[in-house]
Amino acid sequence: MFKRKSWAAAIVAGALAVSGVSAQPAAADVESTDPIKIAFSDWTTIQINSEIIARVLQKMGYNTEMVPSEYLAQIPAIENGDIDFSLEIWFTTAKEPYVASVASGKGVDLGETGMIAREEWWYPTYMKEKCPGLPDWQALNKCAALFATAETGDKGRYVGGPQSWGGYDDERAEALGLNFVIVHPGADAVINAEVKSAYERKAPIVAWIYVPNWTSNVYQGEFVEFPKYEDACYSDPKWGSNPDKAYDCGKPQGPVKKLGNPAFEKKYPKAAAVVRKFGITNAVIGALATEVDVNGKTVADVAQGWVDANEAMWKAWTE
Numbered sequence: 001m002f003k004r005k006s007w008a009a010a011i012v013a014g015a016l017a018v019s020g021v022s023a024q025p026a027a028a029d030v031e032s033t034d035p036i037k038i039a040f041s042d043w044t045t046i047q048i049n050s051e052i053i054a055r056v057l058q059k060m061g062y063n064t065e066m067v068p069s070e071y072l073a074q075i076p077a078i079e080n081g082d083i084d085f086s087l088e089i090w091f092t093t094a095k096e097p098y099v100a101s102v103a104s105g106k107g108v109d110l111g112e113t114g115m116i117a118r119e120e121w122w123y124p125t126y127m128k129e130k131c132p133g134l135p136d137w138q139a140l141n142k143c144a145a146l147f148a149t150a151e152t153g154d155k156g157r158y159v160g161g162p163q164s165w166g167g168y169d170d171e172r173a174e175a176l177g178l179n180f181v182i183v184h185p186g187a188d189a190v191i192n193a194e195v196k197s198a199y200e201r202k203a204p205i206v207a208w209i210y211v212p213n214w215t216s217n218v219y220q221g222e223f224v225e226f227p228k229y230e231d232a233c234y235s236d237p238k239w240g241s242n243p244d245k246a247y248d249c250g251k252p253q254g255p256v257k258k259l260g261n262p263a264f265e266k267k268y269p270k271a272a273a274v275v276r277k278f279g280i281t282n283a284v285i286g287a288l289a290t291e292v293d294v295n296g297k298t299v300a301d302v303a304q305g306w307v308d309a310n311e312a313m314w315k316a317w318t319e
Contacts, residue, residue, distance in 0.1 A: 031268050035065035039074045039086035042162070043188045044289045044299065045212060046088040049113070051303035053087060053278055056314045057271055070164040072097065075259065079106035084264040085275055091254030092119040092210070093166045096234070098259060108265055110258035110272070114279040115212050118253045119167065121158060121224040122209035126202055128222075135225045137176065137250075144179040146204045156180040159194050159207035162187060168234070168247045169208070172226070175245035180206075192293065195219065212256075212282035214290035226250030277317040 036057060038050045054064040067083045075097045077083040089098050101107030123134065130146055133139025140147075140156065147156030158180045160169045170182050185191055191207055192215075198205035199219055206224070209215050226249055232239040233249035240248035258275060265272040288306060291297045307314060 030061040031270065033063055034267075035063040036264070036268060036271055037065050037067045037082070037084045039069050039078070039083045039088075040066035041069055041071055041074065041086075041088070042164075043071075044214070044292050045115075045285050046086075047299045048285065048288050048292065048303050048306075049087045049278075049280060051299055052280075052306055052314075053275065055303060055307045056274060056278075056317060060271070060274070060318055062268070062271055071162075072164055072166050075101050075107065078259055078261050079104075081261050081263060083261070084268075085110060085258060085260035085272075087113060087258050087275075087278065088115075089257050089259050090117045090119065090210075091257065092117045092251050095252060095254065098257060101259065105262065108260045108262050110260045111276050112255040112257050112279075114281050115256040115285060116254070116282060117210065117212070117256050118223065119161075119208065119210040119251055120226070121169075121206050122221050123204075123206050123224065124199055124202075125220045125222060127204060130204065135222050137178075137224050137226045140206070140224065141177070141179045147180070147206055152181040154179075156206065158182050159191055159205065160184050161191065161208040165208075167208070167251060171245070171247035172249075175240075175242045175248035176226070177242075212286045212289075214286055214293050217286055217290045218294055224250075229253070274317045 038054055040047060040050050050066060054066070057064055067077070069077050069083060072094060074083060074086045074089065075094065078086060079101060091098070098107070102109045128134050131139055131143035133142060144156035145154060147158070148154060149157050151157070156179060158169065158173070160182050161167055161184065163184050172178075173180050173182055185194075195205060195207050195209070195215070197203075209221065209223070215221075227233070227240060229249045229252040230239065234246055237244055237246045239246070242248040258278070260272065260275065288302050291302045292299055
């Protein structure tokens with residue numbers, strides 16, 4: 001049974017849960033008792049990771065505050081000092097603004113998390129029998145009618161991500177001439193609910209799925225294989241099969257990185273060092289996300305459980 005919380009409810013629950021963790025040792029051992037402001041966005045893995053690092057910092061004596069932020073809006077918020085750092089900037093969708101932020105000196109590269117990301121159009125494996133040619137992207141147009149709904153007519157329907165996630169799926173569909181209507185749900189939970197419903201009925205669906213996440217632990221599926229991403233695909237319309245349009249390729253794959261405000265490192269050098277050492281793998285965070293989104297546990301409980309079970313690991317971050 002899938003258990004979902006609204007975005008607002010998740011923020012409140014996360015903030016309350018973290019504020020309730022007792023800080024050790026005494027506040028005198030830290031550079032400042034002002035709260036360290038941590039990005040808290042609308043998908044499960046960042047919420048778990050943010051709560052883990054908050055608990056570690058609180059055990060060191062720091063105060064922490066979760067700051068709700070939409071995905072791409074994290075970067076200007078960090079640059080402006082409204083957020084001290086984020087643990088999840090995905091190079092699949094935010095490489096360009098991340099690189100620009102660091103190059104400008106407004107953001108600080110705090111290193112990789114250890115997670116390797118892929119975000120792309122995804123379908124359940126049972127669709128391969130109904131749509132021969134998958135995972136090649138060119139098979140999509142031949143099977144567009146399979147993915148159509150009453151609202152899309154003879155065009156297929158692709159369940160994309162919230163607009164705040166970026167990703168250029170509308171531009172991709174136009175550049176590659178895909179006979180699909182791109183819909184943008186307002187939250188990750190809506191995508192998951194649609195995929196769950198379709199999967200249980202063995203119904204056609206193409207949707208934005210990302211890893212690391214819990215989905216690969218629950219569903220059998222594959223990513224559509226688009227023309228391989230190169231930087232020129234996004235910047236030079238002449239690149240690729242469509243000489244007049246950019247984005248005629250798939251999304252980039254790459255690391256999930258940490259971004260901080262320069263003032264954060266200056267004000268809290270010991271805390272910043274901990275954030276730099278923070279690391280987690282796809283397998284671990286995927287299992288933790290499964291506990292939340294599939295098994296119905298709270299983000300707070302899952303994060304606390306990880307901290308309790310991995311003291312040696314997080315203490316190494318603090319040394």
